[in-house]
Amino acid sequence: MSSAPDRIRAVFADAGCTGWLHARRCDDSGDEVCVGGSERVVIASVYKLLLFVAFCREVAGGRVDPHARITVDPAECTPGPTGLAALHDPVTLSRRDLATSMMTVSDNAAADVLLGEIGLAAVIELAVESGLIETRVVGGTADQHRSLVRDTDTHTTAEAFAALADNDEAWTISAYDPSYASATTPEEMTRFLRLLWTGRLLPAEHTAFARAVMGRQIWPHRIAAAFPHRDVLVAGKTGTIGVIRNEVAVVEFPGETPVAVAVFTRAARADPTLPVVDAAIGEAARIAVTELRRPR
Numbered sequence: 001m002s003s004a005p006d007r008i009r010a011v012f013a014d015a016g017c018t019g020w021l022h023a024r025r026c027d028d029s030g031d032e033v034c035v036g037g038s039e040r041v042v043i044a045s046v047y048k049l050l051l052f053v054a055f056c057r058e059v060a061g062g063r064v065d066p067h068a069r070i071t072v073d074p075a076e077c078t079p080g081p082t083g084l085a086a087l088h089d090p091v092t093l094s095r096r097d098l099a100t101s102m103m104t105v106s107d108n109a110a111a112d113v114l115l116g117e118i119g120l121a122a123v124i125e126l127a128v129e130s131g132l133i134e135t136r137v138v139g140g141t142a143d144q145h146r147s148l149v150r151d152t153d154t155h156t157t158a159e160a161f162a163a164l165a166d167n168d169e170a171w172t173i174s175a176y177d178p179s180y181a182s183a184t185t186p187e188e189m190t191r192f193l194r195l196l197w198t199g200r201l202l203p204a205e206h207t208a209f210a211r212a213v214m215g216r217q218i219w220p221h222r223i224a225a226a227f228p229h230r231d232v233l234v235a236g237k238t239g240t241i242g243v244i245r246n247e248v249a250v251v252e253f254p255g256e257t258p259v260a261v262a263v264f265t266r267a268a269r270a271d272p273t274l275p276v277v278d279a280a281i282g283e284a285a286r287i288a289v290t291e292l293r294r295p296r
Contacts, residue, residue, distance in 0.1 A: 004291040008035050008284045015280035016268045017245075022186035023261040023288035026197040026250065033288040037187040040134055040178040041264040044239030045106050046189065046246050047123075047137050047182045051115055052213070052237075053196060054122045055099050056206045064118060066096035072113055078142045079157050083107025104216045106238060108141040115140040130192055130201065135184040144181070144241070147174050164242040165272050175241055176266070186262040189248045193260035197250055211235055214250070221275070222247040223261065226282035227289075233258075243267045245277050251289045257296055259289045 002010075012019030012035075022037030058064040071092040077085045082105040084091065093101075095117065102110040115123070120137065127135045148160040151173035163169065174180035192201075199207045214235035217224075222245075224234040236249025245265045252258040263281045267274050 004033050004287050005035050007287050008033070011280050011283045011287070012265065015265075015276045017265045017274075017277050017280060019266075019280065019284060020186050020264045021262065021284050021288060022190045023259055023285070023292055024190045024194060025292050025294065026194045026258040026260055031292055032187075032190075033291050034187070035284075037190075037262075038134075038185055040183045040185055041246070042176060042178050042241070042244050042266075043135070043137070043182045043184045044241045044244050044246055045108075045111075045141070046184070046237050046239035046248055047140075048102050048106065048111050048239075049189075049214075049237045049248065050123050050126060050135070050137060050192075051111060051118075051140075052099055052103050053192075053201055053210060054126045055095075055114055055118055056202050056210055057126060058118050058122060059096075060203050060206045064095060066099075067094050069094050070098065070113065070117075072098075072109065074109070077109035078112045078140070078145065080106075080108030080141070084109035084113075100213050100216075103213050103237060105218055112140045112142045126201075130195060132184065132188045132192060135188050135192075137182045138180075139182070144175055147181075151175070161242070161272075165270050167270050169270075173242075176244065186248075186264055189262035190260040193248060193250050193262070197258055197260065211250075219247075221278045222281040223249045223251070223263065223285045224282070225279065226286035227251055243270055245274070245281065247281055247285075249285070251285070253293060255295060257294050259292045261285045261288050 020036040023033040059066045073090045074087045083101045098110045101107040123137050145157045152160045152163040154160045195201050233252040239246035248262040250258045267277050
């Protein structure tokens with residue numbers, strides 16, 4: 001029987017994508033499944049996980065009031081298909097709910113507002129203190145969209161994404177290059193998830209809040225699709241931009257040690273929707289998690 005990494009590589013090849021994966025249990029064991037896990041990859045909206053934990057740290061330290069309310073005008077927001085940008089009128093909500101929207105529906109507008117509230121320095125400090133030496137966050141979604149418009153020589157974000165979806169064009173853009181875009185490694189993401197899940201990043205109350213919010217992510221088409229069982233918890237964060245499709249998550253079976261898994265992909269095709277790649281992310285995660293499952 002072929003090894004788990006070999007089977008994962010075959011899954012990525014069959015889906016027509018390049019893939020990177022790392023998985024480990026959320027304990028002190030050294031067991032892992034690794035397919036290019038130390039290579040730097042584009043983080044895309046997975047950066048919102050770091051921003052979310054940085055926000056929770058600011059709350060825990062008494063520097064941010066999570067209940068304080070803020071009014072956001074969708075007309076002035078970062079574009080996005082979900083969350084605040086999809087609304088029509090100004091909305092007032094707490095900073096805690098802003099963070100929740102950012103994580104559960106990958107709300108671009110909420111993320112940029114929250115980043116403006118706590119500052120990029122707080123996110124960078126979190127990464128450094130967590131030992132994530134290969135992880136770099138260079139800005140929010142609005143910054144990324146500006147670079148897309150510049151690199152595609154278009155006028156709007158919508159035009160930029162339309163250009164990127166053209167399979168007859170080959171784009172070399174900074175958003176696809178981990179040397180220029182916000183980036184990480186799969187291994188650092190599972191290490192970060194393990195730190196979060198074991199309470200080493202936040203006090204107990206805030207750890208519980210972070211885990212609960214991550215468990216309410218609405219997207220079922222990647223890692224969650226591989227674990228369609230009512231009693232299995234999948235708590236994660238997706239990330240997508242053009243040919244980049246990612247997800248990091250913690251998968252927990254009843255009575256077993258949770259397993260952190262990070263899957264990053266780059267597709268050969270530029271179609272906005274590629275269900276075969278989404279399915280490959282789930283299948284690769286299933287193989288890795290199955291290999292690492294152990295009773296508590």
